Amino acid sequence: MTTASATAPRDSPSKWPLIDRLGLGMAWAAGIMLCLIAGAIVVYMLVKGLQELNVDLLTSHPQPSLDQSKTGGFLDPMIGTLILTVMGTLIAVPLGVATAIWLAEYGRPAGLARAVESGVEMVAGTPSIVLAIFGLLIFQESLFAAFSFTAEGGAVYGRSFLAASAMMSLIALPLVVGATREALQSIPSHIREASYALGKTKAATIRRVLVPAIRPGIATGATLGMGRIAGDTAIVVILLGATLQLQGIDALEPFGTLRGTGSTLTSYVYVNSPAGEGNAPEKAYAAAFVLLAIVIALNFTVDWLARRGKEGSAWTR
Amino acid sequence: MDSLSVPPPVRRIVVDREPTVVDPPAGGNGYAPPPGSLAPVIRRPEPSAGPKVERMRTHEVSVFYGGLEAVKQVTIPVRMGEVLALIGPSGCGKTTLLRTLNRLVELTPTASRGGVISLDGGDVDALEVTDLRRRVSMVFQQPNPFPMSVFDNVAYALRQQGAKRPGKDELMPYVQDALQRAGLWSEVVDKLDHPALRLSGGQQQRLCIARSLAARPEVLLLDEPCSALDPRSTQIIEDLILTLREEVAVVIVTHNMQQALRIADYVGFMFLGELVEYGPAEQVFGHPREQRTREYVSGAFG
Numbered sequence: 001m002t003t004a005s006a007t008a009p010r011d012s013p014s015k016w017p018l019i020d021r022l023g024l025g026m027a028w029a030a031g032i033m034l035c036l037i038a039g040a041i042v043v044y045m046l047v048k049g050l051q052e053l054n055v056d057l058l059t060s061h062p063q064p065s066l067d068q069s070k071t072g073g074f075l076d077p078m079i080g081t082l083i084l085t086v087m088g089t090l091i092a093v094p095l096g097v098a099t100a101i102w103l104a105e106y107g108r109p110a111g112l113a114r115a116v117e118s119g120v121e122m123v124a125g126t127p128s129i130v131l132a133i134f135g136l137l138i139f140q141e142s143l144f145a146a147f148s149f150t151a152e153g154g155a156v157y158g159r160s161f162l163a164a165s166a167m168m169s170l171i172a173l174p175l176v177v178g179a180t181r182e183a184l185q186s187i188p189s190h191i192r193e194a195s196y197a198l199g200k201t202k203a204a205t206i207r208r209v210l211v212p213a214i215r216p217g218i219a220t221g222a223t224l225g226m227g228r229i230a231g232d233t234a235i236v237v238i239l240l241g242a243t244l245q246l247q248g249i250d251a252l253e254p255f256g257t258l259r260g261t262g263s264t265l266t267s268y269v270y271v272n273s274p275a276g277e278g279n280a281p282e283k284a285y286a287a288a289f290v291l292l293a294i295v296i297a298l299n300f301t302v303d304w305l306a307r308r309g310k311e312g313s314a315w316t317r
Numbered sequence: 318m319d320s321l322s323v324p325p326p327v328r329r330i331v332v333d334r335e336p337t338v339v340d341p342p343a344g345g346n347g348y349a350p351p352p353g354s355l356a357p358v359i360r361r362p363e364p365s366a367g368p369k370v371e372r373m374r375t376h377e378v379s380v381f382y383g384g385l386e387a388v389k390q391v392t393i394p395v396r397m398g399e400v401l402a403l404i405g406p407s408g409c410g411k412t413t414l415l416r417t418l419n420r421l422v423e424l425t426p427t428a429s430r431g432g433v434i435s436l437d438g439g440d441v442d443a444l445e446v447t448d449l450r451r452r453v454s455m456v457f458q459q460p461n462p463f464p465m466s467v468f469d470n471v472a473y474a475l476r477q478q479g480a481k482r483p484g485k486d487e488l489m490p491y492v493q494d495a496l497q498r499a500g501l502w503s504e505v506v507d508k509l510d511h512p513a514l515r516l517s518g519g520q521q522q523r524l525c526i527a528r529s530l531a532a533r534p535e536v537l538l539l540d541e542p543c544s545a546l547d548p549r550s551t552q553i554i555e556d557l558i559l560t561l562r563e564e565v566a567v568v569i570v571t572h573n574m575q576q577a578l579r580i581a582d583y584v585g586f587m588f589l590g591e592l593v594e595y596g597p598a599e600q601v602f603g604h605p606r607e608q609r610t611r612e613y614v615s616g617a618f619g
Contacts (some may be wrong), residue, residue, distance in 0.1 A: 082617060194461045197421055198474045198528065199451035213464045 003121075025173050042292070049289020052282040058290075062244045062268070068280055075285050076245045077268035081160055081230055082293070084240070084264055088229040093222050095169070096176025097211075103177070104184035109158030124174030128167075129234035136169035137240055148259055152238060159241040161258045167235050172225025179224065183217025184210060219305045227298040232289065233266040242267040265291040321440065323508050362400075362559050362580055372535050372566040373418060373453070378432035379411050380422060385446025387413045389590040390432065397566040398457060400558060402581035404574055406618070410590040411570045415538050419453040420446055433530040437535070455538040459545055460521035462513035462528075467505050470513045470524055474531040491531060498564075499527035500557050519574035526557065530565070537561060539569040543576065555580050574614060578602055580603070586610045 013024055036222035057073035065071050099116065107113040123131075138148055140158035187210060195205040203241050236242055241261030248256035263271075270276050272284035373395035380388040388410040395401055395418070403411040416422040417430060420441065441449050444573045445573040462470050468485070471492040476482055494507075496502040501523045505516070513524055522542060527539060537557070558567055558580050571577050577584055577598065584601040586594045586609075594601055594610040605611040612618060 104433070190457045190459055190462070191461050192465070193421060193424065194455075194457055194525070195463070195473075196424065196454035197419060197450055197457075199447040199449075199532065200473075201447060209463050 034191055042296075044260055044290045045292050047286070048285040049292075051290060057283065057286055064244055065128055071280060071283070074268050074290075076266065077263045077287065078162075078290065079246060080236075080240070080262040081264040081266075081291070083262070085226050085229045086164055086238070087161065087165035087258075088172055089226050091165060091169035091175050092172035092219065092225055094241055096173045096221065096225075097180050099173075100177045100180035100184060101206060101210075105202070105210070120174050120177050122166040123170050124178075126170075127173055127234070128232050131167050131170055132235040132238035135163055135235065139163040139166075139239070146259075149261075155242075157261075159239055159261050161240065161260065161262060164240040167239055168229045168232065171228050171232060171235075172222070175224045176221035177230065179217050179221025180214055183214035183220075186217075187213055196268050203224070215313070216305050216308055218285065221301050223298050223302045223305065225307040226300075227295050228295055230264075230298070231266060233264075233270055236264045237270070240264070240267070242271070245284045265294075331532065339432070353457045357479060362582070364582065365398040365562055368561045369396045370446060370566075371396050372437060373434050375414070375418070376433040378417060378430065378433070379416070380417055381429045381431075382425065383417060383427045387590050388417065389592075391592040393585055393588075393592060393595060395566045395568055396583075397535070397564070399582040400562050400567045400580050401585065402577035403570045403585045403587055404572075404577050405574070405587035405593075405613070408543060409587045411587050414538055414568050414587070415455075415540055415568060418449050418538055419451075419455055420534065421455065430449070439463060445556060451509050451532045451559045452534050453536040453538065454534035455527050455540065456522070456525050456542050458541045460518055460525055462516070462524050464512065466510050467513045467516070468509040468525060470529050471531050474528045494523075495531040497526040498530050498561070499523045500553065500560075501527055502540055517550075519546050519553060522546060522550065526554070527562075530561075534565060534570065536566045539567065541570055542574065550598060551576075565590065574602070579587070 013021055016024070018073065058078070059075055060073035061075050062077070063072040087222055098118065103113055103116060131199070136158050140156050140159075141158055142154070144158075144163070145156045147162040151157065155235040191209065192205055192214070195209050196202075200208075240263065241247070242263045244263060245260045246260060247258055247264040248260035268290045269291065271283045272280045272287070274281050276284075319369065333337055351454075371394050375391055375393050377390045377392055378388060379386060390408075391414055393401075393414075393574070403414060405411050413422060418441075418521050422428050422430065423478055436444070436449065437454065443454075444452075445530050453454045462475060465473070471483075472488045474495075475488055493502060496505060499521060500596075504520060505511075505524075508516075513521065516524060522545075526542070543554055546554065555576065558569065561567055562582070569577075581598045584594075584596065586601060586605075586607075588609055594605060595608045596606070600606075601610060605614060
C-alpha cells in the first residue's frame, strides 16, 4: 500500500473536464498576453526613444521656436519632474505615516477613525484632474499669494511648483497610508507587549520599535507614490502652468523657482505628441522613454524594498 | 462490526464535585512517591541554597473578560529563590494570571481585575505602570527580539524614559552583564552589532531573557518560554532558569508537566480559572490532594 501514491496516475490537466481545461487555457493566455503587452511597451519605447534620444536633448533647455531643430531638449521638464516628485513625497510621507500610525495604533474614537479612513479612501479615489481644479481654486485665494505669482492688479496666479506639489502629495498620500498601515498591522501584538513589558510607554514603543520595523513598508509606499506623482499630467497642466521652461519669479533662489511655473516630462510628452501643439513626436518619444525608465526604476525599487523588508523581520512569519 | 458496538470509555470531568482530600502518609518527610508516579523518572532540581524572600503575592485576584471570569479569586505567593510553575489545560487562566502580575492584562480592552496584588508589600496599583513593569519583567512564548541589533535590544530596556540617552560605552557593562546572566554573552560577543533577528530561535529567546534581566527586575515572568524551541535550547533555558532563581523570583507558565517537574520548586495547578492546588512540586505531582489535580497530572485530561 505504501507504493500506491507512486503508481497512482498523477493529476494532469489532460484528464480534467473540458470547462476546467478551457479555464486554465484562458488563465495562461491572459497572463502571457499581459507579459506581451508590457514587453511591447518597453521594447517599442526603447527602440523609438533610443533612436531619438541624445545627450543634447537631456542637457539643453527647451526653446519656443517654429524651427524644429531649434526647439532644444527637455532639461527643464526633467528638473520639473524631479522637483515635483521630491517635494510631493516630502509632504506626503510624514503626513501619511502619522495618519497610518494614528489609525493603526490609536484609532479612538472609533467614529473619527472611520471618518479618517473614508477621507483617505476618498482622496485615493478622486481623479487627479479634480484635485487639480480644486487646488487651483485654493491657491488662487489671496491667502496663498506667497505660494505663487501675483499679477499687478492683485490677482493671484495660483500655479506654481509649491501648489502643484501640495496637490501631488494628495495623490501619494493614500499609498503611503496604506503601505504603512499594512506594515503596522503585520507586526504581531506580542512585539508591542514585549516593549510594554519592559516598562516602555506607547510613544516610546512606536518611536523605537514600531517605526524602525515598518521602515520598509514606508519606503514601499513612498516609492509607489513617487511613481504616481512622476506619471501624473492633469495637475501639471492645470496647477504647474506647463510652461516650457522653469520660470522662477525674481526672488531668492531656489524659492523663486518653487514659486514659479514649469513643466514635467508628462506635460512635455503631451505637448510634443501629435496631439499637442509642439508637434515634435520624436522628442515626445525620447521624453516618454526617459519617463518610462524612471517609473520602471521606481517599481524595481519597490520590489527590492519589499523583499528586503520580508527577510528583515522574521517574527512576522 | 464488533468494535462498533462497544462504546469507547468515557471519563467525565466533574467541575463542581467536592474534592477528595487524601492525607499524606505518615513518616519520613511526609512524602513518598506512589508507584507509577512521574516523579522518579525525572531529574529534580536541587533546592536553592539562597534565602527565600517573598516578592509578590496576589490576594483573591479575579480577572474578568467582559462577563467571563477568567481567573477566580486566586491567592498565591511568589518567592525569590524558587521557581513557581503554573500548570493546567489551555484556556484555564494561567497566562491571564501571569499577565495580571505586571498589569499587562489591562491592555485587553474588556479586561477588569479584582483583588490586590502586592510587590514587596506595596500595592502594585499604587506604582507607575512603567515602574512596575521594569521591576516585574516578562518573556513571551514566541521569541520576539526587536528589529535592531543585539546590543540595542538589551540597551533598549536600560534606557529610561525621559532621561538623557547614555552612550554605548556607558551602557556596555550593563549589557554585557545582562547577556552573561542569560548565558548568551560568549555566543554573541562578536555579533553585538548584528540584527537580533538573525540569531537562532534559542538564542533569540535567551536574548529576550537578557533584555528582561537588564533592568534588574525583582520578578521574572515566563509565558511558556520553551514551547517554540528545540530540545537543546529548551534544556539550556531550563538550566538558566534554575540559575536565575537565586537572584529573581521566577514564575513560569507551562503546558508541559514534565518541564514543570524538571524545574519547579512550587507548582500551582489552574483549572477553569481556579487555583485548584498549590504546593511543592513533589507533593503536587507525587501526591496531589485534589482529585482534579491527580487526574490532570496522571494524564486523564489535558
